[in-house]
Amino acid sequence: MKPFNFIKAAGGTQTVKQKKRTGRFIAGGTNLVDLMKKHIEQPEELIDISGSVPASIGKKAAGIRIGAMARNSVVATNPDIIAAYPLLSKAILAGASPQIRNMASTGGNMLQRTRCPYFYDPTLPCNKRNPGTGCSALTGDNRMSAIVGWSENCVAVHPSDMCVALAALDANVIITGKDQLTKTIPFKNFHRLPGNTPEQDNNLPADALITAVEIPGNAFQKNCFYLKLRDRDSYAFALISVAAALHLNGTTIVSARLASGGVAHKPWRWYSVEQFLEGKQANAQVFQQAATLVQKEIKTLPHNVYKATMLQGAIEVALQNCLNA
Amino acid sequence: MKKAHTHSRRLFLQTSSMLASLAFIPRSVKAFYLETRNFLVASKKTGSLAVSVNKKLYTVEADTRTTLLDLLRENLQLTGTKKGCDHGQCGACTVHIDGKRVLSCLTLAAMVPGKEVTTIEGLSDGEHLHPMQQAFIECDGFQCGYCTPGQIMSAVACVQEGHTHSVTEIKEFMSGNLCRCGAYNGIVEAIQKVAS
Ligand SMILES: Cc1cc2nc3c(=O)[nH]c(=O)nc-3n(C[C@H](O)[C@H](O)[C@H](O)COP(=O)(O)OP(=O)(O)OC[C@H]3O[C@@H](n4cnc5c(N)ncnc54)[C@H](O)[C@@H]3O)c2cc1C
Ligand code: SF4
Ligand code: FES
Ligand code: FES
Numbered sequence: 153m154k155p156f157n158f159i160k161a162a163g164g165t166q167t168v169k170q171k172k173r174t175g176r177f178i179a180g181g182t183n184l185v186d187l188m189k190k191h192i193e194q195p196e197e198l199i200d201i202s203g204s205v206p207a208s209i210g211k212k213a214a215g216i217r218i219g220a221m222a223r224n225s226v227v228a229t230n231p232d233i234i235a236a237y238p239l240l241s242k243a244i245l246a247g248a249s250p251q252i253r254n255m256a257s258t259g260g261n262m263l264q265r266t267r268c269p270y271f272y273d274p275t276l277p278c279n280k281r282n283p284g285t286g287c288s289a290l291t292g293d294n295r296m297s298a299i300v301g302w303s304e305n306c307v308a309v310h311p312s313d314m315c316v317a318l319a320a321l322d323a324n325v326i327i328t329g330k331d332q333l334t335k336t337i338p339f340k341n342f343h344r345l346p347g348n349t350p351e352q353d354n355n356l357p358a359d360a361l362i363t364a365v366e367i368p369g370n371a372f373q374k375n376c377f378y379l380k381l382r383d384r385d386s387y388a389f390a391l392i393s394v395a396a397a398l399h400l401n402g403t404t405i406v407s408a409r410l411a412s413g414g415v416a417h418k419p420w421r422w423y424s425v426e427q428f429l430e431g432k433q434a435n436a437q438v439f440q441q442a443a444t445l446v447q448k449e450i451k452t453l454p455h456n457v458y459k460a461t462m463l464q465g466a467i468e469v470a471l472q473n474c475l476n477a
Numbered sequence: 478m479k480k481a482h483t484h485s486r487r488l489f490l491q492t493s494s495m496l497a498s499l500a501f502i503p504r505s506v507k508a509f510y511l512e513t514r515n516f517l518v519a520s521k522k523t524g525s526l527a528v529s530v531n532k533k534l535y536t537v538e539a540d541t542r543t544t545l546l547d548l549l550r551e552n553l554q555l556t557g558t559k560k561g562c563d564h565g566q567c568g569a570c571t572v573h574i575d576g577k578r579v580l581s582c583l584t585l586a587a588m589v590p591g592k593e594v595t596t597i598e599g600l601s602d603g604e605h606l607h608p609m610q611q612a613f614i615e616c617d618g619f620q621c622g623y624c625t626p627g628q629i630m631s632a633v634a635c636v637q638e639g640h641t642h643s644v645t646e647i648k649e650f651m652s653g654n655l656c657r658c659g660a661y662n663g664i665v666e667a668i669q670k671v672a673s
Contacts, residue, residue, distance in 0.1 A: 153542040155540070155541065157522055158524065158585070181585060182583050185544070185584075185585060186564050188542075189564065198541075198585075202588060225577075249568065249652055249654075250578060250631070252565060252580065255579050385649075386652035
């Protein structure tokens with residue numbers, strides 16, 4: 153690691169005033185410390201926000217508010233979250249390990265960087281780490297890479313499980329800008345596609361602080377499921393993950409939500425499938441038909457052709473499991 | 478990365494001694510030069526930390542880069558906590574902070590003051606082993622023993638959290654601790670024994 157200054161955040165809107173462009177906020181540190189050890193992140197100053205950014209989880213008139221410092225394990229086991237947003241709890245518990253979930257914060261989870269192996273190897277070109285050098289994964293090992301929304305400049309995927317559920321649940325990200333003003337960013341606009349600027353993972357303005365995430369109320373408690381397919385049963389990043397949620401009236405689907413991890417540079421919503429499902433009967437035949445729709449959207453790379461069939465199967469199984477949940 | 482760094486360092490040390498002898502160069506050039514050198518050869522930042530480990534308070538002078546794992550092993554000589562990967566992937570460095578299991582290799586020591594750290598050395602009651610330590614011995618929960626302190630710290634937390642209803646549940650909630658010797662079955666048995 154490169155030497156750095158360490159300071160505690162002042163708290164409130166003062167915290168953003170402390171932040172210099174060469175500094176970084178540190179929350180759980182599970183991603184940042186790792187990247188600093190590998191010299192991929194070299195901040196000159198760390199601002200410890202763990203004691204000052206809210207960690208509380210509170211019901212609101214139209215939903216729930218989760219403080220950005222709420223640790224992943226606390227969110228996943230919170231009774232209100234389990235009762236009203238079981239999909240979020242399931243997704244978080246599918247990620248990392250108990251130790252990491254005890255450390256990882258809600259805000260930090262959203263800002264974790266990709267796990268593309270080339271991003272972690274400073275001896276090889278990578279546009280995300282070193283803009284303009286090229287994308288090693290595009291022509292190299294792209295077994296874990298994206299199958300939708302990628303560009304020639306970057307084919308990396310966003311590694312978070314929690315974010316897949318937040319995308320499916322239409323969450324909102326509450327931030328404090330450098331100007332000390334509070335803003336709301338809809339979750340679907342929070343993360344970015346790589347385009348020509350893969351070095352930017354998201355649309356959080358420079359030096360801004362995430363203070364909370366809000367999720368509106370919904371009717372997906374009874375029928376939701378998070379399916380994660382990976383190289384081993386536990387403690388591995390997703391090859392494909394599917395967050396599925398159905399609001400049923402009898403056997404009729406009133407509304408559906410479907411999102412995936414491991415497929416794109418951002419948590420990906422399958423809007424066309426959701427639309428197809430609405431008003432249909434919830435049965436195996438409909439789910440099978442629905443899952444085929446994703447094939448129109450995806451474009452595989454030489455080493456991840458397997459993801460096309462895997463994704464289709466995963467969507468079918470996740471939807472089916474919504475009924476058994 | 479490291480190579481480029483030593484290179485520029487040596488270059489700067491050489492050139493700086495040369496420049497020092499040229500006392501007549503304009504002040505602005507010198508200031509610019511010093512700024513650049515400070516940027517490339519950043520100086521160490523240290524501070525005094527008061528950390529409580531196994532209910533004992535230590536005051537240590539440490540570099541801001543020090544992880545809790547290195548602080549325990551190098552500064553406090555508490556070498557029971559092991560360094561496996563140093564990147565959050567193996568669980569060998571598991572300790573408890575305020576009663577919760579965490580990875581000490583990804584925890585900066587500077588973030589620990591005000592909290593209570595428990596390591597494997599703090600589990601036993603004098604000569605009396607913690608029930609989980611005893612169970613690991615009785616159930617053959619280890620072979621080489623390198624992963625064992627981390628496994629035991631995680632196992633104690635696993636029982637406290639109540640994730641012991643089935644073998645599947647135990648395995649899922651112990652998945653953050655890898656064992657290259659494959660002592661997993663003994664570990665699960667030890668946890669079941671303590672849980673019951
Ligand atoms: C071995 C391993 C396995 C893992 N497996 C999984 C997995 O399967 N699924 C999964 O989803 N994740 C996984 N993770 C990733 C883990 O979930 C993230 O590292 C974690 O969520 C990051 O949160 P943090 O609080 O530790 O962030 P930090 O490391 O503290 O910060 C990450 C980044 O966010 C910034 N930041 C943090 N909080 C704020 C804020 N409030 N406002 C503005 N900026 C902020 C920091 O400046 C930094 O740039 C794994 C990690 C490891 C090490
Ligand atoms: S996919 Fe993105 S992160 Fe991976 S090498 Fe290419 S540019 Fe870098
Ligand atoms: S040494 Fe910390 S997880 Fe491996
Ligand atoms: S006992 Fe040898 S690594 Fe676990």
